[in-house]
Amino acid sequence: MKTLTWNVSWVNPYESGWSIIEKIKYANLISSRDLHREFDLKNLVSVIGYDILEQSKQNLTRLTGMFSNTDYNHYLIRSDLTYCEKCLCMGHHSLFHQFSLLHQCPFHLCDLRNNCSKCGQQITFNYVNYKILEGFRCNCSEFINDMNIKSVSDWQLHLPIKDELLLKWLEIDIPLARNMFKNDFFYFPHLIKEAGSMQLILNYYGFKS
Numbered sequence: 001m002k003t004l005t006w007n008v009s010w011v012n013p014y015e016s017g018w019s020i021i022e023k024i025k026y027a028n029l030i031s032s033r034d035l036h037r038e039f040d041l042k043n044l045v046s047v048i049g050y051d052i053l054e055q056s057k058q059n060l061t062r063l064t065g066m067f068s069n070t071d072y073n074h075y076l077i078r079s080d081l082t083y084c085e086k087c088l089c090m091g092h093h094s095l096f097h098q099f100s101l102l103h104q105c106p107f108h109l110c111d112l113r114n115n116c117s118k119c120g121q122q123i124t125f126n127y128v129n130y131k132i133l134e135g136f137r138c139n140c141s142e143f144i145n146d147m148n149i150k151s152v153s154d155w156q157l158h159l160p161i162k163d164e165l166l167l168k169w170l171e172i173d174i175p176l177a178r179n180m181f182k183n184d185f186f187y188f189p190h191l192i193k194e195a196g197s198m199q200l201i202l203n204y205y206g207f208k209s
């Protein structure tokens with residue numbers, strides 16, 4: 001089996017699977033198509049020593065597992081790649097950026113963006129596309145956002161979460177909340193458009209627990 005330039009310490013907490021794949025592509029100057037050709041997911045997991053799918057599932061549960069209705073994830077996780085320009089220029093994208101109840105980067109408190117900074121097109125958020133492009137590039141072949149990576153050793157970031165509400169959200173007792181919310185209905189098509197929805201749900205959780 002082929003090897004890859006990779007260090008598991010490059011993965012940051014709550015980093016998205018998309019981001020990890022783009023890092024692998026970037027560090028190895030390899031396209032998704034070639035990566036897929038050389039490694040199936042099982043091989044890739046053993047080569048990089050990190051279970052992308054399992055970790056993504058755990059992160060997703062931490063963010064949305066309090067709602068037993070998994071249909072909500074359709075609204076709670078944005079389908080277009082949504083990113084923070086300050087994070088992405090360092091080669092980092094977080095599942096937090098895809099989480100529809102957050103409207104700012106929880107690390108930088110700046111607005112999120114959901115289109116290519118060069119051509120303006122939106123990019124589907126998925127873990128693997130089969131294009132011939134290398135890491136962090138849009139279909140237009142340019143970098144989605146200007147990159148400022150001096151060395152891949154910079155990839156181990158220690159970004160503290162500055163968003164107080166998100167910190168509270170991550171403290172929610174998932175099994176408890178899941179049980180409390182099981183008969184409740186949340187109209188997420190509306191909630192995700194309102195900036196105060198995370199606070200609203202946290203208040204409701206506090207009220208019920």
Ligand SMILES: [Zn+2]
Nearest residue numbers: 084087105108
């Ligand atoms: Zn950021």
Ligand SMILES: [Zn+2]
Nearest residue numbers: 116119138140
């Ligand atoms: Zn583009």
